[in-house]
Amino acid sequence: MTTAVSPAPCPPRGTPTPSNRTTGLRSALVLALAAVVIAGCERGTSTGAAPSAAEPAGPGCPTVLARSEAAVRQAEKTASGRNGPAGGPKAVSGKTIVYVAQTMTNPGVAGAAKGVTEAAKVIGWNVRVIDGQGTPAGIQAAFSQAIALRPSGIVIGGFDPDLTSQQVATAGAEHIPLIGWHAVALPGPSTHPRLFSNITTRVADVARISADWVITHSHGHAGVVVFTDASIPFARNKSELIKKELATCSGVRLLAEENIPISDTSSRTPQEVSSLLSRFPDTWTHSVAINDVYFADAAPALRAARRKGAGAPYNIGAGDGDPSAFQRINSKQFQAATVPEPFAQQGWQILDEFNRAFSGHPASGYVAPVHISTAANSKGATTWDPPGYRAVYRKIWGR
The missing domain is CATH 3.40.50.2300 (Response regulator)
Structure with missing residues (x-):
């Protein structure tokens, strides 16, 4: 019987290794162990068990x-029950959303943006996508441009809000609600940074x-x-x-x-x-x-x-x-x-969460369930697009 092997914990930077004053076999063993541990902490390294003969x-x-x-x-399963929240407020009108994308060359970021745009046509809102081009400077400039447009809401599309802390603070001061897509680790509302909700599966x-x-x-x-x-x-x-x-x-x-x-x-x-x-x-x-x-x-x-x-x-x-x-x-x-993210569905959820913010309702709390895609169940598709959620949101919005 074999068991999983985990690497030894890495020492903090600057941790001294045993000195040459230690002598004998004990010193050699300690120094060898320290070398292995430190080597395993380098950027781009491999840790784990040494190869061994096959065991029963x-x-x-x-x-x-x-x-x-x-x-x-x-x-x-390709249909695993209800895909979307149980209910929510009817659609408000006349809203404009700006989607600030980390980079539109990222398929996930682009897929969520496509879902937002699709849902906006149904709910009757305007959407503008601004590409951050994948660089800190580009993302900051895109966010600043989004704020200058004075939209109803801004999507943080696939980047760490700490990268744009100044813009996040400005949006808060101007009472522009922010919703993240894969912006922080956990789904739902966030206090630091302040997000009405963050849309992602549970890690x-x-x-x-x-x-x-x-x-x-x-x-x-x-x-x-x-x-x-x-x-x-x-x-x-x-x-x-x-x-x-x-x-x-x-x-x-x-x-x-x-x-x-x-x-x-x-x-x-x-x-x-x-x-x-x-x-x-x-x-x-x-x-x-x-x-x-x-x-x-x-x-x-x-x-x-x-x-x-x-x-x-x-x-x-x-x-x-x-x-x-x-x-x-x-x-x-x-x-x-x-284990794919349902990019388009998450785009629709972003619009629904904004509608809740504009209506004075709390975030939905909905998190899409995990799904496994294989050759047997994907049927040639190139993305995971769960069934049923569009009808759920149309019913909620009265559209």
């Missing part, structure tokens, strides 16, 4: 497996169902690599939750955790994947990444190693669900599943 499969985790299977079955749910998919797909016996970006607290928290859920199954072993900044995925992921294939040629069966982009960059290395696109390692993205991820899944090319 053992009994696995029948209780955890049964729970995971039930959760995955529910998440794989804990996404992390848990991703790990449950691995447990289910492997029947409780897997060797797993986790890809993360430890420089982003949100991403680091997600990967910690993934590892925690994987560890509930005694038949699942964490082989390594690859810390690769998202900004470096194209340059670093191929070489790290090649290294992993060398270290774990037979035991690496599954991967979970905090974003689908890792598998776009892993595919060339897996292909060069003559791995089959529909074979191990079986990869699942714990979040996002951009069109390229669906294309890899549908063509069975080095990605088996994703």
Whole structure:
């Protein structure tokens, strides 16, 4: 029976290592351990267990497996009950919304913006999208431009509000409600920064169902690599939750955790994947990444190693669900599943939350349930667009 292996905690910067005054075998062991720990804390590093001979499969985790299977079955359904809040105020009229986008080249940001624009036509409002071009200066300029337009509300589309703290303060002073899309870690209202609501899935749910998919797909016996970006607290928290859920199954072993900044995925992921294939040629069966982009960059290395696109390692993205991820899944090319965000639905929810703010109602509290997309249930689609939510919002708004 094998168990998940977690890396040792990293020492704070500036922590001294044992001095040369310590002698003998004890000194050598301490110094070696310190070197390993510090090396594991460097930018873009890999931590985890050393390769070992294959062990007997053992009994696995029948209780955890049964729970995971039930959760995955529910998440794989394409119609999982009510998609939208139970009720809300009728639509007010004459409103203008500005969507400040982190960058419209980000499929998620663009998908949510498309949903906002679509919903605005139904509710009868005007929408303007301003592209921040993916740079701090560009995003700040776009936000300042949005405030100058004196809109009814502003969407913080996919960037950290702390990046635009001055603009956020100005919007607050001018009583312009702000709604975030993936702006902070948790869904719902936020006090710091002040957001009427933040639209996103729950990271804990996404992390848990991703790990449950691995447990289910492997029947409780897997060797797993986790890809993360430890420089982003949100991403680091997600990967910690993934590892925690994987560890509930005694038949699942964490082989390594690859810390690769998202900004470096194209340059670093191929070489790290090649290294992993060398270290774990037979035991690496599954991967979970905090974003689908890792598998776009892993595919060339897996292909060069003559791995089959529909074979191990079986990869699942714990979040996002951009069109390229669906294309890899549908063509069975080095990605088996994703836990996608319902971008268009979230765009409609943004408009509904604004309508509540304008009507003096509290935020809805609605959070879209997690979903797992695979080749079997996506039916060739390149995004996750749940059924039914448009009718729900039309009924609420009286449209």
